[in-house]
Amino acid sequence: MSDTQARAILLLQDGTIAEGFAFGAIGTTSGEICFNTGMTGYQEVFTDPSYYGQIVIMNAVHVGNYGVVPEDVESDSVKVLGVIAKNLNENYSRSKATESLDAYLKKNNIVSIHGVDTRALVAHIRTKGAMNCIISSEIFDIEELKRRLAETPDMSGQELASKVSTKKPYELGDPNADIKIAVLDYGTKQNILKCMTERGAFVKVFPAKTPLAKIKSFNPDGYFISNGPGDPAAMDYAIDTVKEIMNENKPMFGICLGHQLLALANGIKTFKMHHGHRGLNHPVKNIITGRSEITTQNHGFGVDPESVKASDKVEITHVNLNDHSIEGIRVKGKPAFSVQYHPESTPGPHDSRYLFDDFIAMIKEHRQ
Numbered sequence: 001m002s003d004t005q006a007r008a009i010l011l012l013q014d015g016t017i018a019e020g021f022a023f024g025a026i027g028t029t030s031g032e033i034c035f036n037t038g039m040t041g042y043q044e045v046f047t048d049p050s051y052y053g054q055i056v057i058m059n060a061v062h063v064g065n066y067g068v069v070p071e072d073v074e075s076d077s078v079k080v081l082g083v084i085a086k087n088l089n090e091n092y093s094r095s096k097a098t099e100s101l102d103a104y105l106k107k108n109n110i111v112s113i114h115g116v117d118t119r120a121l122v123a124h125i126r127t128k129g130a131m132n133c134i135i136s137s138e139i140f141d142i143e144e145l146k147r148r149l150a151e152t153p154d155m156s157g158q159e160l161a162s163k164v165s166t167k168k169p170y171e172l173g174d175p176n177a178d179i180k181i182a183v184l185d186y187g188t189k190q191n192i193l194k195c196m197t198e199r200g201a202f203v204k205v206f207p208a209k210t211p212l213a214k215i216k217s218f219n220p221d222g223y224f225i226s227n228g229p230g231d232p233a234a235m236d237y238a239i240d241t242v243k244e245i246m247n248e249n250k251p252m253f254g255i256c257l258g259h260q261l262l263a264l265a266n267g268i269k270t271f272k273m274h275h276g277h278r279g280l281n282h283p284v285k286n287i288i289t290g291r292s293e294i295t296t297q298n299h300g301f302g303v304d305p306e307s308v309k310a311s312d313k314v315e316i317t318h319v320n321l322n323d324h325s326i327e328g329i330r331v332k333g334k335p336a337f338s339v340q341y342h343p344e345s346t347p348g349p350h351d352s353r354y355l356f357d358d359f360i361a362m363i364k365e366h367r368q
Contacts, residue, residue, distance in 0.1 A: 008113040013131035020115035022137035023088040024105030030134040030152040031081040037279030043072040049164040049187030052229040055082035064089035067097025074189040083112035160230030161186035165208035173197035182220035187228025222251035225258030232260035253359040254338030269304040276300035283321040296345030
């Protein structure tokens with residue numbers, strides 16, 4: 001271990017210990033450990049509200065080597081609770097970067113560790129499954145870390161969307177636009193909103209627990225149900241709102257958490273996945289068109305396949321080609337559909353952007 005870098009320690013719920021170097025803020029943090037297989041896009045990952053409550057392993061060998069730029073953020077702050085990497089780099093080469101990753105993580109008070117064998121760590125999680133962990137660069141007593149880790153709540157049963165949602169409504173796009181979309185913000189990414197405004201929509205974003213009566217005062221042509229963190233089954237208020245929107249019979253599109261909420265609103269169960277899907281290279285098949293897409297994904301919960309097959313309310317539109325999990329559904333007899341993955345994906349790929357075109361087309365067709 002280098003004499004010039006502060007020590008840090010990582011402890012997993014199953015007792016696994018890894019030592020490395022501190023990066024970002026000095027302190028202690030705990031949450032559910034997960035891993036992202038993407039080779040780029042670390043800033044987008046760290047600011048994605050869906051990661052709230054989690055400590056993320058970045059699989060790329062070097063993270064931070066292109067610095068930080070303001071336009072790459074997906075929310076107003078870093079949302080991960082901690083970062084684990086093989087090499088977190090303070091030096092960066094991109095000329096338009098405004099600061100180093102180290103400075104950025106310190107500013108956002110994010111405790112991180114690097115210098116650990118992330119390939120071995122990811123292989124361990126793939127085998128053992130998701131669990132909580134704790135990182136510290138100030139406490140090195142294992143028994144004390146175990147005590148603190150034991151106080152960290154499990155992700156199952158946690159309602160986290162309201163913690164990352166906007167506190168007050170806001171608008172984006174041209175107020176004179178022909179199409180108005182109401183966004184239920186459970187942790188929406190900024191590029192999702194951009195994908196709608198770029199297609200000519202005027203968007204109003206509402207806090208997570210906004211009653212439908214207030215949302216309807218905006219007189220939207222369609223509703224968008226956003227991504228977000230936590231256990232969808234713990235969001236009774238959101239499930240009820242989605243049910244009410246379906247009764248409105250107006251176009252509705254859900255992404256990730258929004259996909260799970262649409263399923264729950266139709267009596268379909270969700271479940272905690274063994275270790276989830278997170279990365280930029282997940283293959284998905286569109287059953288309707290027969291085409292495949294390479295997708296960005298970030299979810300630790302999924303829609304139960306057997307529950308979908310037993311339902312007469314929805315039909316499957318997309319499946320994951322790796323594990324055959326449900327990646328998309330549409331409601332029979334209703335203008336409502338959803339996908340588990342992220343078609344707005346930044347930095348990419350862009351294979352699935354057509355879904356926003358489909359949503360806009362659905363809105364226009366429904367108004368005729």
